[in-house]
Amino acid sequence: MTKGSRRLPGLLVFGALAGGWSYAAYRLWQTSVPGDLKLPPVDISAIVGASELHRAQHFSLVLDLFGLAGLLLPLVVLAFYAKWGHRFMGESAAGPIGTGMLLAMLGIAILWMAMLPSNLGQLWWLRRYGIVKTGYAEMIVGTWSALGAEFLGICLTILIVMGFARLMGDRWWLAGAPVFVGIALLVTFVQPYMLNLQPVEGHAALVQAEKRLAKKEGLGNIPLKEENVGSLTTAPNAEAMGLGPSRRIGLWSTILDGRFSEPELEVVVAHELAHHKHNDLWKMIGWYALFVFPIAYLIARVTRRRGGMAVPLAVPLFLFAWVGLSTAILPINNAFSRRLEAEADWTALQATNDPQAAKALFVSFVRTTNQDPNPPFWDPILFGSHPTEAQRIGMVEAWQARSGG
Amino acid sequence: MDDLRRSRLTVFFRPLLTVPHLIWLYLWGAVAGIAVFINWFVALIIGRPAKPLQSFIAAYLRYALTVGAYFLYIANPFPGFTGEPGSYPVELELPIEPQKQSRWKTFFRIVLVYPALLVATLSIYPVMFLFFPVIGFAWWATMITGRIPRGFRDLGANALRYMGQIYAYSYLITDTYPCSSPYVGMALGSPVVTVPAAMEAPTAPEAPEAPTET
Numbered sequence: 001m002t003k004g005s006r007r008l009p010g011l012l013v014f015g016a017l018a019g020g021w022s023y024a025a026y027r028l029w030q031t032s033v034p035g036d037l038k039l040p041p042v043d044i045s046a047i048v049g050a051s052e053l054h055r056a057q058h059f060s061l062v063l064d065l066f067g068l069a070g071l072l073l074p075l076v077v078l079a080f081y082a083k084w085g086h087r088f089m090g091e092s093a094a095g096p097i098g099t100g101m102l103l104a105m106l107g108i109a110i111l112w113m114a115m116l117p118s119n120l121g122q123l124w125w126l127r128r129y130g131i132v133k134t135g136y137a138e139m140i141v142g143t144w145s146a147l148g149a150e151f152l153g154i155c156l157t158i159l160i161v162m163g164f165a166r167l168m169g170d171r172w173w174l175a176g177a178p179v180f181v182g183i184a185l186l187v188t189f190v191q192p193y194m195l196n197l198q199p200v201e202g203h204a205a206l207v208q209a210e211k212r213l214a215k216k217e218g219l220g221n222i223p224l225k226e227e228n229v230g231s232l233t234t235a236p237n238a239e240a241m242g243l244g245p246s247r248r249i250g251l252w253s254t255i256l257d258g259r260f261s262e263p264e265l266e267v268v269v270a271h272e273l274a275h276h277k278h279n280d281l282w283k284m285i286g287w288y289a290l291f292v293f294p295i296a297y298l299i300a301r302v303t304r305r306r307g308g309m310a311v312p313l314a315v316p317l318f319l320f321a322w323v324g325l326s327t328a329i330l331p332i333n334n335a336f337s338r339r340l341e342a343e344a345d346w347t348a349l350q351a352t353n354d355p356q357a358a359k360a361l362f363v364s365f366v367r368t369t370n371q372d373p374n375p376p377f378w379d380p381i382l383f384g385s386h387p388t389e390a391q392r393i394g395m396v397e398a399w400q401a402r403s404g405g
Numbered sequence: 406m407d408d409l410r411r412s413r414l415t416v417f418f419r420p421l422l423t424v425p426h427l428i429w430l431y432l433w434g435a436v437a438g439i440a441v442f443i444n445w446f447v448a449l450i451i452g453r454p455a456k457p458l459q460s461f462i463a464a465y466l467r468y469a470l471t472v473g474a475y476f477l478y479i480a481n482p483f484p485g486f487t488g489e490p491g492s493y494p495v496e497l498e499l500p501i502e503p504q505k506q507s508r509w510k511t512f513f514r515i516v517l518v519y520p521a522l523l524v525a526t527l528s529i530y531p532v533m534f535l536f537f538p539v540i541g542f543a544w545w546a547t548m549i550t551g552r553i554p555r556g557f558r559d560l561g562a563n564a565l566r567y568m569g570q571i572y573a574y575s576y577l578i579t580d581t582y583p584c585s586s587p588y589v590g591m592a593l594g595s596p597v598v599t600v601p602a603a604m605e606a607p608t609a610p611e612a613p614e615a616p617t618e619t
Contacts, residue, residue, distance in 0.1 A: 091412055093482035093493050101425060102483040109418045148424045155425040 025290055028283050029336070031343035039394035040401070044373045047359075047393065048366050053373070059129050060372035060379070066122040067383050070115070071327055077114045078320040081107045085316030092312075097162045100312040101155045107319045108150055112143065119143065129370050132233050156183075158315065165300075165309035172309055173296035180296070181289045185243070188281055192242040197225035197250055205262055210249065210269045213351055217277045224269065228253045235369050236260065238268050240275035247276055260364055263357035267348050274347035280340045287336055295325045330382060337385040345392055349399045362392045407494060409552045411481050416547050419476060422483065426472045429486055437465040441576045448511045454503040454577050462576050463499040464488035470497040470569050478543060478553050479561040495562065497569040499578050506580040518575045521583040525571060528585070529564040 045053050088106050092099040123139050126132035134142070160179050164172035200207055210224045227250045229237075236255035242248050249272040255265065275281065299309075302321045306314035349358055366373045366389050373389035380388060387395070415422060444458040454462075468488030474480040474495040485492050510517060543557040570583035 088414075091415055091482055094485035095487070098483065098485050102422070105418070105422055105425075106414065109414070109421075144421075147418070148421045151421055151424050152428065 021290060021294075024286070028286055028290070029339065031339050031346075032278070033339075033343050033346045034402075037395075037398055037402075039391055040397050042374075042390045042394045042397065044390045044393070048363055048373060052367060056366055056370050056372045057375075059125075059370040060375055062125055063122070064375075064379055064383065066118055066125065069118040070122075071330075071382065073115055073118060074111055074323050075320075075327060077111050078107065078316075078323050081110060082317045082320035085319075086313050089312060096166070096310070096312050097159060100158045100162050100315045103312055103315040104154045104158045104319060105151045107316055108154055109147065112147055116140070116143075131235050131370065134232055161309050161318070162312075162315075169310065170300050170304060170308050173293065173300045177289075177293045177296045180292050181285065184285050184288050188241075188285060189243045189246050192225075192246045192248040192250070195227060195241075195250065197227060197248060200224050200226045200251060200256065203256060203262075203265070206265050206269065209262075209266045210273070213266070213270050213273055216351060217273055217347075219273060219276055222247050222249060222273065222276055224249050224251065226251050226253055226256060230254060230257070236365070238272050240272040240281065243281055249273065249276075259368060260361065261357070263352075263354055264361040264364060267352050267354065267358045267361050270348035270351040271344045274344035274351070275340070277347060278340070278343060280344070283340065284337075287333070291329055291333075295322070295329075298325060334381065334384050338380065338387050341386045342391075342395065345387070345395055346399065349396065353403075355396045355400045355403075359393055359396045362389045362396070365389055407480070407558070409555060409558060411478055411547045411551065411553050413548055413551055415481070415483070416478055416544065419478065423472060423476045426475070426484065426486070430469055430472055433465050433468065437462055437576070444577050445511065445514070448506055448577050449508055452508060453505045456503050459500075459503045459578060463501075463573075463578055466499065466569065466572050466576060466578065467497045469572070470565055471495065473565050473568070474562070477561045477565070478547055479558055479565065495565070497566075497573070499573060504579060506577070510580050511577065514575065514577065514580075517582075518571060521567075521571050521574065521585075524585050525567060529567055532560060532564060 048056075085103055085107055088103055089099055091106075092102045094102065120136060120139070123132060123134065123136065127134075157180075161172060161176050164175045164179075168175060207224055210222075214220070214222050225248050230253045233252075234254055235252075236259070237252040238255055239250050240247075241250055249269060251265075251268070255268065260268070299318060299321045303309050303314040303317050306317050308314060309318060345358070349355060352358070362373075365371070371389065372379070373393075375384075375388060386392075440458050440461050444454045444462065447455045447458065465488060467490065468484070468486070471480070471484035471488070471493040474493070475482075475484050480493065480495045482494065490496065490498075543553060543561070546557065547553045567583060567585050570581075573579050574581070574583050
C-alpha cells in the first residue's frame with residue numbers, strides 16, 4: 001500500500017466534512033432579501049443634519065479607537081500570559097484541572113486589570129455624550145464583581161476541555177465542541193428567564209400591534225416585555241430572545257420613554273418578530289456550531305506544543321488561541337449578523353408597510369445613539385453587527401422603489 | 406512551613422477565585438446534608454456511623470475547611486476540589502475509621518451542638534465577618550505588605566478550627582465536643598486544623614484533659 005493510498009480515506013473524510021461545512025454555511029448565509037437589491041446612495045447629511053452628522057462622526061471615531069484597544073489589548077496581554085502564565089502554577093494545590101481553572105481565571109483577571117484604563121476611558125466618553133449613566137466606581141466594582149460570573153464560565157470551559165482531554169487526548173475537541181453547542185442552546189433558551197422582564201405598560205396600542213403582527217407573520221404568542229435599563233443608559237435597544245416556548249421580545253425601557261413614536265415602535269417590534277419568524281436565534285447557534293468545531297480543533301493542535309489540554313501548562317496558550325481565533329473570525333461573524341439584521345429590516349418593512357416610520361426610526365437612532373450613520377469601511381467589518389443607519393435608510397428607499405411607494 | 410507570604414494578585418481576586426469552590430461546596434453540601442441525615446439513623450441503629458458515609462462527609466468537611474482557609478487568606482494555594490487528606494497546607498484532621506458513638510449523644514446531637522454554635526455566633530462569626538472580608542484589615546494588610554499578619558492568620562485558623570470541630574460534631578464524624586480554646590484542640594483528639602509553623606508558636610499551656618461528656 002503506497003503512502004498516497006493510505007492517506008486517501010483521510011482526505012475523503014476531510015473532503016466530505018469540508019463539503020458539508022460549506023453547504024451548511026451557504027444555507028445559513030441565504031436570506032429573503034432580494035439578491036439583486038441595490039441600495040441607493042443616501043445623502044445622510046441632508047437627512048440628519050450636518051451638525052448632527054459631525055457630532056456622530058466625532059463620537060464614533062473615538063469610540064472606535066477604544067473598540068480597537070478592546071480588540072488588540074487582549075491579544076497582547078494574553079500573548080504575554082501564554083508565555084509566562086505557567087508561573088502561577090505554583091499558586092495551586094489543586095489537581096491538574098483545578099490548576100488549569102486557576103490559570104484560566106488569573107488570565108482573565110490580569111486581562112481585566114490591563115483593560116481597566118481603556119474601559120474607564122470608554123466610559124468617560126460615553127458619559128460625556130450622555131449615553132451611559134454608570135459611575136466610574138460603580139463600573140469598577142460592577143465589572144470586578146461580574147468577573148465572578150466570567151470565572152464560573154471559564155472554569156466550566158476548562159472542566160469540559162481538560163476533562164475530555166484527559167479522557168480522549170488531543171481528540172477532546174470531538175466531544176468538547178458539541179458540549180459547547182449544547183451550552184449555547186441552553187443559554188439562549190434560558191436567557192429570557194434570567195432577565196428581569198416586565199410587562200409593557202402604558203403602550204396598549206403597541207401590545208395590540210405586536211399581537212396583530214405576530215399573527216400576520218404566522219407566529220404564535222410571543223410575549224412583548226420591557227427591560228428596565230433606565231438607570232444604566234439612555235441608548236435605545238430591543239432584542240428577540242429565547243427559543244420555542246421561551247421566545248420573547250424585550251424592549252429596553254429607553255426605547256419606550258417617549259422619544260420614539262408608536263409607528264416607529266411598531267417597526268421595532270416587527271423587526272424583532274422577523275428574527276423569530278426567520279429562526280435567527282437558531283441560525284446564530286448553527287453558525288456558532290460551524291465555527292466551534294474548527295476552532296476547537298485548531299486549539300487542540302496549537303496546545304499540543306505545551307503537552308495538550310490534559311495538562312494545566314497549556315491553559316495560558318489555550319486562552320490566547322481561543323481569543324485570537326475568536327477575533328480572527330469576528331469579521332465573518334459580523335457579516336453574518338448584518339445579513340440577518342438586514343433581512344429583519346426587510347421583513348419589518350413588508351409587515352408594517354410603513355417606510356416613513358422606518359426611516360424616521362433609523363434617523364432617531366442616529367440622534368439617540370450618536371452612532372456614525374456612514375462610518376469608514378473598516379468599522380462595520382470589526383464592530384458592525386447591524387447594517388449602518390445609512391444602509392438601513394437606503395434599504396427603506398429601495399423597498400419604496402420596489403413597492404412603487 | 407507557611408512563610409505568611411501571599412500573592413497580591415490572588416488576594417485581590419480571592420473572593421472571586423473562590424466562587425467556583427463556593428458553587429461546588431453548595432452542591433456537595435446539599436448531598437452531604439442527605440448523607441448526614443441517613444448517617445444519623447445508621448449511627449442510632451448500629452452505634453457508629455457507616456464507613457462510606459463517614460468518608461464522604463469527612464471529605465466534604467475537609468474540603469469546606471480548605472475553601473474557608475483560601476477565602477480568608479489563611480493559606481495561599483488554590484485548593485483542590487476533592488477534599489483529599491494531605492492535599493492542602495491547612496487541613497481538618499478527622500478520624501478515618503468510624504468511631505463508636507453514644508446513641509444518646511447521637512439522638513440529641515442537634516440540640517447538644519447549640520452551646521458550641523452559640524459560642525461561635527458570639528465570638529468567631531463576628532471576628533470573621535469584621536476582620537476578613539475584602540475591605541477588612543487582613544485584606545489591606547496583605548495587599549500592602551504581601552504577607553498576612555501572623556496574628557490574623559492564627560486568629561482565622563483558630564476560628565476555622567473551631568468551626569471544623571462544630572461541623573464534625575454536628576455531622577456525626579466524632580462525638581468529641583468542640584473546644585474553642587486555641588491551645589487544646591490537638592490534645593483533645595478531636596478534629597483539629599493543622600496549620601504549619603505559627604500555630605505552635607505561642608507557649609501553649611498544658612493541654613487540659615478532654616472534657617468528660619455526659
